[in-house]
Amino acid sequence: MFLSTLEIQNIIEHSFLPAVCTCSLEADQSMTIRVCDCMTGKVDLVATHVPVWTLDSPHAIASLLADMRQEIAAHKGQHPKFFS
Template sequence: MFLSTLEIQNIIERSFLPSVCTCNMEADQSLTIRVCDCMTGKVDMVATHVPLWTLDSPHAIASLVADMRQEIEVHKGVHPTFYI
């Protein structure tokens, strides 16, 4: 199954709703994916150099989204600790 770049970007962006997700194609045929909180605008995650050629099936795209969602959840509860 072959999906166009625009279809892949659309699937990924819609998968993160209600968060704001943008996918940009880079010169090396990889994607940069940025996910931001829709209420605060805070960047939750930026994934760079995601190889487009590995996103060749719905399963591959779903796995990428699931991995990214898991990574976002792991880091949402992390607050920096400062010692004086």
């Protein structure tokens, strides 16, 4: 199954609601994902160099999201975590 980059961005951004999540595509076709607390605006996580081409299935996307949520939970209350 192949999802477009816009579909992948939409899935990722909506999966973190009510937090604010933004995805941006980089020139090398990797993605940067930033998750911020909706109440404070504090950055909880920045994932850089996420290879979009590996997000080719629901399982791959779910695994990335689970890893990111785990990083956010582990570092709640600390400086933003950069994850790549």
